[in-house]
Amino acid sequence: MKKIFILTGEPSGDKLASTVISKLKQTNTKVEYSCVGGHYLESIGIKSIFRLNQITYIGFTSVLLNIFKIRKKINQTVEEIIKFNPDILFSVDSPDFTLRVAEKVKKINNNIKTIHYVAPQVWIWREGRVKNFKKFIDHMLLLFNFEKKYFDKENIPNTFVGHPLLEINKRSKVDLSSLIDKDKKIISIFPGSRVSEVNVLLPILCDFIILMNKKFNNYIFIFHATTRNKETIFDFLKKRSFNNFQVISDEDIKFQILKNSVFAVVKSGTISLEICNANIPSIIIYKINMINYMIMKFLVKVKFANIINIINNKEIIPELLQDECNAKEIYNSVNYLLNQPNLLTMQLEDISKTLKNIKLKTSSSEKVANILSEYL
Numbered sequence: 001m002k003k004i005f006i007l008t009g010e011p012s013g014d015k016l017a018s019t020v021i022s023k024l025k026q027t028n029t030k031v032e033y034s035c036v037g038g039h040y041l042e043s044i045g046i047k048s049i050f051r052l053n054q055i056t057y058i059g060f061t062s063v064l065l066n067i068f069k070i071r072k073k074i075n076q077t078v079e080e081i082i083k084f085n086p087d088i089l090f091s092v093d094s095p096d097f098t099l100r101v102a103e104k105v106k107k108i109n110n111n112i113k114t115i116h117y118v119a120p121q122v123w124i125w126r127e128g129r130v131k132n133f134k135k136f137i138d139h140m141l142l143l144f145n146f147e148k149k150y151f152d153k154e155n156i157p158n159t160f161v162g163h164p165l166l167e168i169n170k171r172s173k174v175d176l177s178s179l180i181d182k183d184k185k186i187i188s189i190f191p192g193s194r195v196s197e198v199n200v201l202l203p204i205l206c207d208f209i210i211l212m213n214k215k216f217n218n219y220i221f222i223f224h225a226t227t228r229n230k231e232t233i234f235d236f237l238k239k240r241s242f243n244n245f246q247v248i249s250d251e252d253i254k255f256q257i258l259k260n261s262v263f264a265v266v267k268s269g270t271i272s273l274e275i276c277n278a279n280i281p282s283i284i285i286y287k288i289n290m291i292n293y294m295i296m297k298f299l300v301k302v303k304f305a306n307i308i309n310i311i312n313n314k315e316i317i318p319e320l321l322q323d324e325c326n327a328k329e330i331y332n333s334v335n336y337l338l339n340q341p342n343l344l345t346m347q348l349e350d351i352s353k354t355l356k357n358i359k360l361k362t363s364s365s366e367k368v369a370n371i372l373s374e375y376l
Contacts, residue, residue, distance in 0.1 A: 002028075002376045003086040006035035006046065007077070007101055009094025011193040011226050012270055014038040014052060016117065016365075017092045019164055021046065023369035028376065034084045036077055039227045049080045053195070053228065070097070078104045086112060088375055093118040099133070106136035113375050117141040117368055119158070122150050130154050139375070141368055144358055146311075161367045162360030165274040184220040184244070185262045187212075187334070188280070191233065192267040193226045198233065200287050201267060206240050207327030208265070208334075213242050215335070222257050223247045224271075263338060265330060268305040272317070276308060276351045281344040283318045283333050287325040308354050316350045 006021065008014045018040035021033070025044070035041050038052035050073070078101055081089060089105055089112050091098035102114045119142045122130055130150055133140065140151050140158040151158040180186065191201045209221050225233050227249045234247040248254055255278075258264070264275045268286035275282050284306045304310050306317050318337075320329050337343055360367070 001030055001032050003032045003034075003084060004088045004090055004372065004376075005081050005084055005086040006033060006037060006041060007081075007089060007091040007098045008035070008037050008041070008052065009092075009097040011038055011040070011052065011228075013093035013098075013118070014040045016164055017041060017090070018044055019365040020090075020117070020368045020372070023363070023366050024372055027369070028373055031376065034080070034086070049077070073097075074100050074104070077101050078108070081105050081112075082108055085109070088113045088115055088372060090372060091116045095120040099137075103132075103136045113138045115139045115141065115372065115375060117161075118143055119147050119151065123147065130156070139371065141371065143364075144307075144311075159367070159371060160360075161371070162362075162364035163270075163273055163358065164364040164368075165270060166277050166355060166359045167363055167365065180220055180222075180246070180257075183218065185218055186257060186260055187219050187221050188258050188261040188264040188275075189221055189223045190264065190266040190271050190275070191223060191225070191229075192269065193229070195229065195232070197267055198229050201285065201325075202233065202236050204285075204287070204325060204327050204330070205265070206237065208330040209242055209245065210240070211327055211331040212334070213244065219244065221245045222261070224254050224257070225249050263334060265334065268319070268321075270307075272306055272308070276317075276355060279348055279352070281337065281347050283320060283330070283337070285325045285330060286319075286321045288322075308351055311354055311358070312350070316347060316354070 006017050008017050014037045017037060022044055033046045035046050035048050036050065036052065037046060037048045042048065074097065082105065089102055091102050091114065099116065102116065105112055106114055114137050116137055119140050120129060127150065131154055134154050134156050137156060140156055142148060142158055142160045143163045145160045148158060148160060189205055191198050191205060212219060221244060223233050223245065225247050230247050230249045237245050237247065248257060258275065258278050258280060261280050264280050264282040266272050266275055266282050266284055268284045272282070272284060286305055304315065305319055305321060308317055309315050309319065318333055320333060
């Protein structure tokens with residue numbers, strides 16, 4: 001029986017991997033799996049060798065503070081992969097963890113094919129990394145077509161597979177009447193998937209809601225959470241002086257809520273593309289500690305945080321980063337945009353044009369599944 005080891009480093013990668021493997025399971029039933037994953041891979045019957053939150057760190061300083069723990073987990077993961085002896089090591093995103101593991105695995109057993117999904121963003125920083133990838137990566141799977149030139153240059157086999165968050169997925173329709181008062185307008189809030197992100201952004205977002213509630217009484221704020229973070233977010237919000245909120249983690253409900261939202265406040269990251277694809281206007285927020293920010297600012301080659309803005313080299317979706325990521329600025333931006341329907345229309349039109357250029361006509365996750373199948 002053929003074997004695949006799936007290697008992820010955070011919930012977003014876990015979700016991407018589960019979508020691909022679900023497709024692969026439909027066409028190739030005789031494959032044994034093991035993984036470093038979370039809730040999403042577990043939901044399709046693949047057990048992780050340890051809990052994903054044991055290696056989910058954000059920012060340079062938190063990585064430095066946990067360097068020995070991370071190194072230990074890298075070595076433990078390498079050991080388990082070698083023991084499992086897969087035909088394919090399928091690593092997804094989180095390059096600082098997954099690619100370190102892949103490099104060590106390849107040195108020990110060169111017969112294991114290493115396929116990495118979601119190419120490291122070498123167009124943002126550390127382009128020199130590409131030279132090293134050719135030593136241990138058999139195939140790089142790209143979300144964006146403009147990334148090809150970086151890997152072609154070093155003769156690394158690569159395929160543009162498109163972004164799975166831009167696929168039109170058939171989802172179960174959910175009746176929202178029991179969750180939301182029909183007289184309330186929905187503002188969707190995405191505080192991030194990592195605990196460290198949620199801890200930073202939750203107090204800011206709560207203060208933003210308090211400001212909104214002083215002026216309006218017709219909004220409900222729905223927090224889109226991971227299963228692991230749902231209770232933490234709910235408990236935090238419950239202690240504040242407002243009750244027009246909900247916290248959801250079910251994927252079908254999330255999708256339905258998003259489609260019925262008038263606006264979204266989104267932590268910078270890949271989730272922004274899903275919101276763009278749902279045709280919902282938004283703003284981007286992000287905040288990390290000052291040391292991490294200064295290091296990042298020094299290293300990063302692009303002016304914007306959001307991929308839509310990066311592709312267009314201008315701010316189509318407003319970004320509130322660092323000092324601007326505060327309750328008052330978020331309130332001012334949301335309030336202003338909700339009162340300027342022409343600006344919201346312009347944002348959505350610009351996004352639509354951009355998405356047309358980066359969408360695949362076929363299913364991204366199906367294309368990745370087919371590539372894995374070919375290597376098997």
